[in-house]
Amino acid sequence: MTVVKSVLLFVLAAVAEIGGAWLVWQGIRENRGWVWVLGGVVALGAYGFVATLQPDAAFGRVLAAYGGVFVVGSLLWAVVADGFRPDRWDVLGASVCLVGVVLIMYAPR
Known part of the structure; x- marks a missing residue:
């Protein structure tokens, strides 16, 4: 269950961070306005919070795997x-990255 929770948290973190960055991009680069930028900032803050919920307590490991x-x-x-x-x-590059995630987060220690 811990691996399932961790994977779900990674997905939620990705939606928050990538979505937040995309909203900021849309607000600034695509001239959609500061409401989009503000939404992006809120989502990016949510990403920071979600990352703290990972079962593994090692900040470096969690952030490296999240990469x-x-x-x-x-x-x-x-x-x-x-x-x-x-x-x-x-x-291929994305697949290599996912192998890295599995090794960093879920390899037996």
Whole structure:
């Protein structure tokens, strides 16, 4: 159950951080206004909170593993929100990152 909880928290953190950054981008770069930017700032703050809920107490380990989740989540977000089409190298790189996440977070110690 701990692994399931951890994975769900990584997904929630990715939605908060990537969504927050996307909202800020939309507000500034796409001229959608400061309400979008404010929403992004709130979401980014939520990401910081969600990361603290990980079962593993090692800050460095959690944030390092989240880096791999962020890579995969960013590509998925771009597909859904911006119509981005990853090529085989994007997919391969994201797969390598996910292997890294599994090793960092869930390898037996």
